[in-house]
Amino acid sequence: MGLFGSLERMYFGEFNKRILTKNVLFICIYLIITTTTSLVCGATDFDRALSYQRANESCQDVSWAINNCCTVHDVCYVLDKTQEECDIPFCQCLEEQAKFAKNSDCEQVAQEFCVIVQFFGGFAHAQAKEKVFNQTINSTLTLTTTQLPPPTTTTILSSSTTATAIASSSEIPPRKLDVTIEECFSSELKYCVAEFDTCQHKDKIELLKCEERMCQCTRAALRNKAKPECRYPIEMACIIPDLAFPSLPISESKEEPEYFLSTKIEILGFSVTILTTLIFLLITMLLISFGIWILYRCIKKRQSMPMSPSRTPLCAASSAESGLACGSNDTLSSDDGVKLARYP
Structure with missing residues (x-):
């Protein structure tokens, strides 16, 4: 026109x-x-x-x-x-x-x-x-x-x-x-x-x-x-x-349809989507679970370690009578040997 x-x-x-x-x-x-x-x-x-x-x-x-x-x-x-x-x-x-x-x-x-x-x-x-x-x-x-x-x-x-x-x-x-x-x-x-x-x-x-x-x-x-x-x-x-x-x-x-997971929510003053919140919670739970598993392994490992011979009950009893520790490198002197020979 x-x-x-x-x-x-x-x-x-x-x-x-x-x-x-x-x-x-x-x-x-x-x-x-x-x-x-x-x-x-x-x-x-x-x-x-x-x-x-x-x-x-x-x-x-x-x-x-x-x-x-x-x-x-x-x-x-x-x-x-x-x-x-x-x-x-x-x-x-x-x-x-x-x-x-x-x-x-x-x-x-x-x-x-x-x-x-x-x-x-x-x-x-x-x-x-x-x-x-x-x-x-x-x-x-x-x-x-x-x-x-x-x-x-x-x-x-x-x-x-x-x-x-x-x-x-x-x-x-x-x-x-x-x-x-x-x-x-x-x-x-x-x-x-x-x-x-x-x-x-x-x-x-x-x-x-x-x-x-x-x-x-x-x-x-x-x-x-x-x-x-x-x-x-x-x-x-x-x-x-x-x-x-x-x-x-x-x-x-036309407006695009809004999906549930893309809906925004307020958390501690921050605006985030539900999908982002779920991902954050999942990662946090995985990190906590991994930390608990590491702690459990450390405790179990310490409990399974063998004890030192000087800490056994038999060594403890003999040490009290003789004054010598089991497994020690101490030897009897000559004077101690004479005394032991005189007093059987």
């Missing part, structure tokens, strides 16, 4: 395509004229600069079309559509335009833009009116004032939008934020975006792994006194990581 079809779907959806084609044509023509010289991609200043750099690196030949996707995405927010109604068509628009790029890395850049929208789209939704009114929406409304449909058609559009929002409310409850991104996050947030940008290029890991890192980093970057609503867009982006990727295979987001 071309750029016009992507923008048209983002504005009004398939249901009202035939009714509002003429109005959309005027809007798209004006957007094409007014957005060729300024980059509008990015929810905040720090990620807008990053978006400009990444678009020039990998999507230079289609940067004009991608920039228009971003512009219409902002206008979609201004029209008070829900994030889901704007973000999903926006990602589809990026995906379709990235396919025409000569650099194959452009499709990956488009996916990165989608993830950034997941995290910061809520804040951009709150700030979009002021930004787009200053750039394009005033003149756009002037161009299309005479082309507005009759009131009945407007009623149909409102009913369709409301019905779509109600149908999707079970997945993403619509909520408008009354806080700015600066009120919610510290300056560390820019490092989260930069780290996410280099994650897949540097580490060569799956995009979902990079999103998990992004979740951890953005939570850590929340200010200590941040309002509760600051956590809402981050938690929604982390709960539904594949929302903005219609073409992402579902199998990639």
Whole structure:
């Protein structure tokens, strides 16, 4: 699908395509004229600069079309559509335009833009009116004032939008934020975006792994006194990581089954698996058994050793009478022999 079809779907959806084609044509023509010289991609200043750099690196030949996707995405927010109604068509628009790029890395850049929208789209939704009114929406409304449909058609559009929002409310409850991104996050947030940008290029890991890192980093970057609503867009982006990727295979987001032996338990403050604990206990029991066996052998060997002749009962008795020890080398002197001869 071309750029016009992507923008048209983002504005009004398939249901009202035939009714509002003429109005959309005027809007798209004006957007094409007014957005060729300024980059509008990015929810905040720090990620807008990053978006400009990444678009020039990998999507230079289609940067004009991608920039228009971003512009219409902002206008979609201004029209008070829900994030889901704007973000999903926006990602589809990026995906379709990235396919025409000569650099194959452009499709990956488009996916990165989608993830950034997941995290910061809520804040951009709150700030979009002021930004787009200053750039394009005033003149756009002037161009299309005479082309507005009759009131009945407007009623149909409102009913369709409301019905779509109600149908999707079970997945993403619509909520408008009354806080700015600066009120919610510290300056560390820019490092989260930069780290996410280099994650897949540097580490060569799956995009979902990079999103998990992004979740951890953005939570850590929340200010200590941040309002509760600051956590809402981050938690929604982390709960539904594949929302903005219609073409992402579902199998990639499935969790692997956790086996019993791989379950982690806490022992003395250390987190170890059951398998590791069993192996440690088995080795410990083997070492204890080996030590007991060595001790038993030593005791038995000492008990089986023969006694010295001087320690026998017969030697002990004769030693007491003669004063000589059995087996000794002592000999009788001549005087002792004479005495023994006289006193038989």
